[in-house]
Structure formats: C-alpha cells, structure tokens
Amino acid sequence: MPALLPILFLLIIESSGAAVRPVVSFKPNWTRVFTxxxxxxxCNVAATANKDVEYFWFKDNKQQLTRSKHLLINSAETQHAGNYQCQSRSSDLSDAARLDVSYDWLILQVPQTVYEGDNVSLRCYSSRGHDGERTIFYDPDHKVLQDSNNESILIKDIRASMAGECTCAKEISGQMFSDKAFLSVKDLFSNPQIIVNQFAPTEGANVTVTCDASLSLLRLATELQFAFYKNGQNVQDFGLSHNYQIYPAQLGDTGDFTCEVKSSTSDIKRMSRSTRVQIYERFSSPQIKSSAQRVTEGASMTLTCETITKDTKDLLFAFYSNEEVAQGFNSSNKYPVQAAQLEESGNYTCEVRTTEHTVMKRSRELHIQIQELFSYPQIKRTTQGANLTLKCDTILTEDGEAAELQFAFYKNGENAQEFGPSNEHIVQTDLLRVSGDFTCEVRTADNSVRKRSRGVYVHSQGSTNYTSHNAVRMALSACLSVFTLYVVFHHVKTEVIGELGDGTSLQVSWSVTATELTS
Incomplete structure (x- = not known):
C-alpha cells in the first residue's frame, strides 16, 4: 500500500489540471556524503504552488512522516541512502534525487544539481582523520583536470560535454586511493519551440510567433534572450522579448521560422526546429470589369471590382481613372457611369482594402475608349437674299447613325435660337446690330451628349457704291456735317437703301470695324 501513495497523489494532482513538477535539492549540494x-x-515548487503549506516526501516510493517543505538529516546513516521525491497539494511528483551515504576512506563529491553555465566544484573528500596530500582530478575521458594538494576543483561555465563519470585520486598515508562519481549536467533551459498564436492566419491578422523555452525551477532568476529567423535570415535580434510580432500579416510574411535562445550570463545557445508559418489570402487580387465591351457617348456603363473572399462585409472598394480618384472607398464594388463622355476615356483600376486598413490590393489597368457619337460641330455661313444663314454642321459616326440630334445657337453667350431639329439659324442683316460671336451646340434628344462649336465672329458689312459720283458726294457731305465716318469698303453685298432726288438709287454694302462711328 505505501508504494501506491505517490501514484495516488499523482492521479489526484493530474485530475485537478496541475502539471508542475517540483525539484529536490540538497544543501550542501552533494549527492554523496559520509556517515x-x-x-x-x-522541495522546490513553482511560484503557483508556493502558497501550499503541506508537502509530501517519499523515499524509495515510501511516504515519509514530515509535511514540511524541508527534510532534515542531522547525522547521515547508510539507511538514509536512497531516491527522494516530493510534491505539494497543487504540484506534480518530482523526479527522484539520489543520495548515497558512505563510510569508505574516500569519496568523490559532485553536486546533485548542475546546469549548463554553472561554476561547479568537485571535492575529493576523505573521511575524518584521514587527511590526504596530493590530489588528482580526471574528466570522463580520463584527462587530468588538476594535480595539486587542493582537495577541490572549480570548473567554470560547465558544458553538457563535461557530463559523465569523473575520477579523483588522493594520496593518504602514503597510499593512493581513488573514487568515481557520475557528474550530470542538466540543460539550463529546454529546447525552444516555435508556437504560433493562430491556426491558418489570413492577411491582416495579428500573428504572434512565440519562442517557448522554460528555465529550471532552480534557475528561474537566469535571464534569457531570444532571436528570430525567417528562412534562415535574422528578423529580430537577441532581446528579452520571446515574441515576434507580425502585424498586419501579409502574404510575403509566409516562411519557415526558427528561434534561438541564449543565456545573458553565458554563450549557451539553443536553436529551435523550423516551423512553417503560412499566411493565407483574405481576398484575391481584384479584377476590374466593364458591363459593356464597347461604350459610346451618352451610353451608361458599370465598372465592377471583383475579388474572391469568404466575407465581403469588411471590404471597401475604390475606383481610379488615369490614377485620379473616380470613386472613393465605400462598401459597393460597382462604379456606375450614367452618360459616358469622350473625356472619360482612359485607364481604369480598382482597389480593395479591409475596413481596418490592414490589407490593400489594386487591380491591373483596364483601358476604356468612349466611342464618338457625332463630331464636334462647326459653324458655316451662307447668304440667302438679304439675310445671313449660319449652319451648324456635325458628322454622325457609325455608332450614332440612329441618334436624334437637336441644335441651338448663341450670340455673345446669349441664346439666339433654342434647341430644335433645325441646324440653321437665319441672321437678320439689321444695320450695325448684326456683329457678334456666334456659336452653336448639338445635343442628343435625351440630353446625354452635348457639344458646342468654336465661336465665329460675324461683323456688319460696310462699303458704299453710288451709281452717280455726284450722289455719293452729296450723301457724304450730308453725313460729314454731323459725323466723321471711317469706312472700310468691301464688295460682298449690295443693297438699295434709298433714292436720291433725281431718281438715282443709293446702293450700300458696309463693314464697320473696331471704330464704327466717331462724332
């Protein structure tokens, strides 16, 4: 029944979810002593178990009477030799710690707990009343470590390679005695492991890569430093943080990660195994598509930004025309153009990003050429009798053959003829009031496309032509008595404007320039 007690206690501890294993230490720190x-x-337990007030000790699987954290041996006897274990109510059962008790002439004392990087003392210890002189220490390869009259040797910054069976020899009363002891060198910290906080992380996620390495309970005060590598390249130099943060994660952060741990007080280092960190797409690279293969002026089209994703509710879309913003970020992946115009031709792209702005992707360019419905109009002038006719000429393209067009005319920016089906405007040749800048405008019946011509300056005509030179003199004399008349003579149009007293007709055609009449 006593042999079952450690197992029963272990089952009780495991059922409560605890998995903290204590460590048994000796003071003095020797695994072998004399009677x-x-x-x-x-019994050294983790900090979470330090609050426990009751401990349980076992020697060779037999429970001891003490309930204290410490087990005292005042005067060692051979029956004290054995394997010691301990545990508390909230801890697991410790590993066994071996104690040997000797009554021989000489024993080699080695520490019960030795960790990499420790400064370790070995003692070639002779029994009371048998002091020795010359003492020799040998390593596990039987190489001499020290040959002197000193019964102790100090090995600084010990390494795991020193573990093994060591030997000491001492001259006592003219005779050489020797003893052997196994020197165990434990890892200062465990082999590090890479732990990733997310399974199958996607773009934009906050990914934490942790380098997990634990110190022994007896070396918790040792400071460790951590470094991280991706695909063999250093991404974070040695520091106190055991985490490497990837935020926001991108596809390019995918790689094979390793970490390295070292002690700040020695050059002991350990490298973890490689762990693959795969960042998955949150959404695919977008594609921009048009609802129409061929778009003419005035027609509608819709651009769509397509991407593949499991959830679109946290995505925003924007559209660009020739690198200028056409539609800012919003939840719609469509950009409607109600009445396309020639100037809207160009290279279009779309962009998708997450609402938290952690992932952004842009599409390739899509070139859209808006096809002309009709050409820009031109004003042409013709004369019909006494009137001037302005004609608004435009050419319908193949795409606009079925278009119904309307025409309007403007003089000096003011409307001279409202929109209608006629592309002609008759200008009354009223003396001195015809001059001005004329333009015309063409539009579709639904007003989706409008185009205006360049301006044409129409000036009043002014040159005189008398059938009688005397009549001209008489007319000019009459005018000069009131005005000084500056005239530019043209032979564009002749019009009867009156008759002289002798029955002679007065015919005048004119063109008044910058200064028409000056008093």
Missing part, C-alpha cells in the same frame, strides 16, 4: 554528515533536502 555522520548532515544535510537538508528542499
């Missing part, structure tokens, strides 16, 4: 020596055994 009569005293020592203290301590």
């Amino acid at each position: 009569g020596d005293s020592l203290t055994l301590t």
